[in-house]
Amino acid sequence: MKKKELTPKQEIFCRWYAETGNAAEAYRQAYNVKNTTVESVYVLASRLLKKVQIRLRVEELLKERSKSLDDERELYRETMRAILETDVTDLFFEDKESGQMKVRSPLQLPRHARKAIKKVTVNKGRITYEFVDKVQAGKALSDLEGWDKPKETNVNVTYNGVVPIDDL
DSSP states (O other): OOOOOOOHHHHHHHHHHHHHOOHHHHHHHHSOOTTOOHHHHHHHHHHHHHSHHHHHHHHHHHHHHHHHHHHHHHHHHHHHHHHHHOOGGGGEEEOTTTOOEEEOOGGGSOHHHHHTEEEEEEETTEEEEEEOOHHHHHHHHHHHHTTTSOOOOOOOOOOOSOOOGGGO
């Protein structure tokens, strides 16, 4: 059996619905509803969502979006870890000729240190780096990973037997 193609308007509806979760709004974005009552928009959007090819396309878009969000979260984790791993020693190198310590240019910095840079200022050949706050990065990573989430505590108590009146 050949898969039925969606019309351009149906595709727009699916994309809006996958993005917002609001069928009526998706319908308004995809179709001309200028002379349509609010109730009719709800009914038409609902009917559209009942079509198999629409549901399949929405599922497909949601899976793509989920994968994209997972990729974004992983990139965010990687950036927060890079900020936390950056050390002041990443900024310097020993000049072989003079034996002096010198500041690395941004391109000479390790990749993780470059991710931690908030601002670079060059004034009269002098490089100044400002880095993202490590404490904020740690909190952001903790929030993302759920490390500070309150632990669930069971407060339900089951009594076997009779409870003395004094304990009530």
